[in-house]
Amino acid sequence: MSQAVNSTSLASRFPQLREQNISFAPGAGGMGIGLAVIGAIMVAACAAIGWVGPNDIHARQALAAYHVGVMSVLAMCLGSLFFLLVFHLTQAGWVAPFRRQLENVASFLPIAYLMVWPTIIAEIAVGGRMFRWLADAATGDPLLGRKSFFFFGGSEIGHGHAPFPIFFVIRAVLYGLVWTLLTRRLISLSREQETAVDATPFAKARFTSAWGMLLFALSTAFAAFDWLMSLDYKFFSTMWGVYYFAGSAFSAAALIAIILAVLRLRGKLEGTVTGEHFHDIGKLLFSFTVFWAYISFSQYFLIWYSNIPEETAFFLHRSGKWSWLGVALMFGHFIIPFVVLLFREVKRNPRLLTLVGIWAIAIHVLDMYWIVRPMVYSALPDPPHGPLVGLTDVLGIVGVLLFFAGYLIKKIPSGNLVGLGDPYLLEGLEHKNYV
Amino acid sequence: MATPMYVTESGEAIHGIMAEFANPADLYHAAEKVRDAGYSKWDTYSPFPVHDMEEAMGFGRTILPLLVAIGGFTGASLGFLMQWWMSGIDYQLLVQGKPFGSFSDGGWQAFIPITFECGILFAAFTSLIGMLALNGLPRWHHPLMKKERFLSSSDDKFFVCIEASDRNFHPERTRALLEGARATSIELVEE
Numbered sequence: 001m002s003q004a005v006n007s008t009s010l011a012s013r014f015p016q017l018r019e020q021n022i023s024f025a026p027g028a029g030g031m032g033i034g035l036a037v038i039g040a041i042m043v044a045a046c047a048a049i050g051w052v053g054p055n056d057i058h059a060r061q062a063l064a065a066y067h068v069g070v071m072s073v074l075a076m077c078l079g080s081l082f083f084l085l086v087f088h089l090t091q092a093g094w095v096a097p098f099r100r101q102l103e104n105v106a107s108f109l110p111i112a113y114l115m116v117w118p119t120i121i122a123e124i125a126v127g128g129r130m131f132r133w134l135a136d137a138a139t140g141d142p143l144l145g146r147k148s149f150f151f152f153g154g155s156e157i158g159h160g161h162a163p164f165p166i167f168f169v170i171r172a173v174l175y176g177l178v179w180t181l182l183t184r185r186l187i188s189l190s191r192e193q194e195t196a197v198d199a200t201p202f203a204k205a206r207f208t209s210a211w212g213m214l215l216f217a218l219s220t221a222f223a224a225f226d227w228l229m230s231l232d233y234k235f236f237s238t239m240w241g242v243y244y245f246a247g248s249a250f251s252a253a254a255l256i257a258i259i260l261a262v263l264r265l266r267g268k269l270e271g272t273v274t275g276e277h278f279h280d281i282g283k284l285l286f287s288f289t290v291f292w293a294y295i296s297f298s299q300y301f302l303i304w305y306s307n308i309p310e311e312t313a314f315f316l317h318r319s320g321k322w323s324w325l326g327v328a329l330m331f332g333h334f335i336i337p338f339v340v341l342l343f344r345e346v347k348r349n350p351r352l353l354t355l356v357g358i359w360a361i362a363i364h365v366l367d368m369y370w371i372v373r374p375m376v377y378s379a380l381p382d383p384p385h386g387p388l389v390g391l392t393d394v395l396g397i398v399g400v401l402l403f404f405a406g407y408l409i410k411k412i413p414s415g416n417l418v419g420l421g422d423p424y425l426l427e428g429l430e431h432k433n434y435v
Numbered sequence: 436m437a438t439p440m441y442v443t444e445s446g447e448a449i450h451g452i453m454a455e456f457a458n459p460a461d462l463y464h465a466a467e468k469v470r471d472a473g474y475s476k477w478d479t480y481s482p483f484p485v486h487d488m489e490e491a492m493g494f495g496r497t498i499l500p501l502l503v504a505i506g507g508f509t510g511a512s513l514g515f516l517m518q519w520w521m522s523g524i525d526y527q528l529l530v531q532g533k534p535f536g537s538f539s540d541g542g543w544q545a546f547i548p549i550t551f552e553c554g555i556l557f558a559a560f561t562s563l564i565g566m567l568a569l570n571g572l573p574r575w576h577h578p579l580m581k582k583e584r585f586l587s588s589s590d591d592k593f594f595v596c597i598e599a600s601d602r603n604f605h606p607e608r609t610r611a612l613l614e615g616a617r618a619t620s621i622e623l624v625e626e
Contacts, residue, residue, distance in 0.1 A: 301547065301548070304544060305531070305545070344500075
């Protein structure tokens with residue numbers, strides 16, 4: 001491990017680390033507050049439509065739209081946390097020039113987590129509009145009976161009202177503790193490294209990542225089970241946690257590429273984050289495109305082949321008028337990005353990689369939409385249509401994404417863009433692919 | 436074998452001129468000089484990897500990735516066609532009521548794992564065999580191995596060898612170029 005370096009002498013030796021290149025003027029990113037406010041207003045409008053909507057379906061749709069947005073953003077934050085953990089564990093040098101940006105995205109994780117709670121509270125309060133197990137717990141169901149401990153702890157179900165889902169809530173609290181602890185600890189150790197005389201904080205971060213990775217894997221997988229798979233409690237897939245993780249690492253790599261490209265276009269990080277770094281981020285994006293396809297096809301293929309009713313129901317809910325979504329995912333989440341990212345020039349060019357990144361995030365949101373939205377109609381033989389139906393989707397999903405984007409735009413310029421005390425910084429500046 | 440352009444006094448064909456250098460920096464700058472002189476059939480030898488040597492030698496990009504892509508897509512297509520013909524046309528066998536293998540009935544889905552594996556297999560073979568074909572390996576012998584002095588290229592010395600088959604090769608001028616690049620010794624290498 002290289003020694004921590006004095007930051008003033010650093011800038012004289014490495015002109016790419018001069019202050020104008022790696023920081024913004026104080027007060028930059030004010031537009032972020034505006035975006036976040038607009039996003040919050042849109043989410044509020046979505047909730048209002050759900051609240052006053054003439055039909056029960058509006059409440060379901062508003063909730064589902066918001067859930068799609070939150071789970072998409074949560075995935076990007078979890079993906080960034082994953083990259084932080086794995087890069088500390090492997091002592092990766094090439095990420096040092098943009099480790100701050102991973103930390104910036106991951107710093108939203110506790111907020112994204114808190115944004116899940118309105119859904120949980122609303123669902124418990126109204127007895128399950130989206131989580132069918134809450135609704136069915138009132139009447140009881142043989143299949144739910146077998147799984148009721150996972151949601152309700154020891155409480156009996158089927159007595160006219162759903163008992164409090166104590167185990168479900170305890171798990172949700174645990175995820176929050178794990179994610180907040182891990183992100184705060186990694187970020188504060190990274191800040192500590194700025195003024196440290198040796199690389200002790202990074203050694204601690206590496207140790208934290210070792211046990212943190214285990215907790216991250218368990219919490220992410222179970223959060224995906226709880227908040228996405230349980231929308232249809234009769235369905236089960238052991239691949240589900242990995243499926244959500246594949247999408248989160250994919251979208252996080254895309255977001256990092258976009259952030260770095262925007263910073264480069266704003267005239268920052270010149271010579272700090274180069275085509276070599278974009279090349280490797282592009283490779284990560286490419287590999288998680290393939291990983292997602294591998295996982296999602298494996299999940300689909302086993303369900304298709306074994307043909308067990310509880311499992312095939314998942315795809316039955318997403319057939320018919322929703323089947324175009326599955327086809328769009330097949331092409332948009334795998335075939336198109338796979339072919340496009342094969343080209344070296346796309347990976348090395350910040351503008352082209354940004355286009356792919358925007359596409360990737362859009363298709364990741366569509367993936368969440370495909371998981372959540374068809375369930376709204378699953379219990380209804382003849383779903384209603386109308387202008388408000390599409391409007392809640394736009395307000396709920398775009399609102400959450402805008403809020404997230406606003407946060408990042410305000411957060412990123414608030415400190416140095418590069419961690420100058422990073423022990424791997426010099427290695428990262430010299431990073432090359434040699435191909 | 437074609438008639439060699441240059442022979443030694445005793446009539447042996449000349450493989451090229453080998454120059455020894457004392458340290459990686461000299462090797463690096465020598466490589467830059469040889470590159471700028473327009474040579475194409477030459478190589479550098481070092482006991483350990485020298486950073487950026489590919490730039491000093493003026494390497495172009497390898498075509499191997501393109502070959503691997505072609506190999507991979509060919510393998511995937513062949514794998515798919517094989518299954519489509521075998522279980523869709525030649526010998527239809529009903530298993531678990533699954534469709535036989537056209538696009539209209541969804542039978543193609545069952546072919547994906549083998550299509551994928553064939554793609555991987557062909558891509559991996561193309562990448563290994565293509566790499567060996569492009570860099571001329573494996574080979575039993577290399578003319579440089581006959582040189583006692585060259586053995587230290589795996590220890591503490593650095594070498595450049597320019598081959599006589601290069602267009603720009605010239606017994607005196609090539610030797611002069613290497614001498615001017617701080618070579619510590621220069622030898623002719625016989626075929």
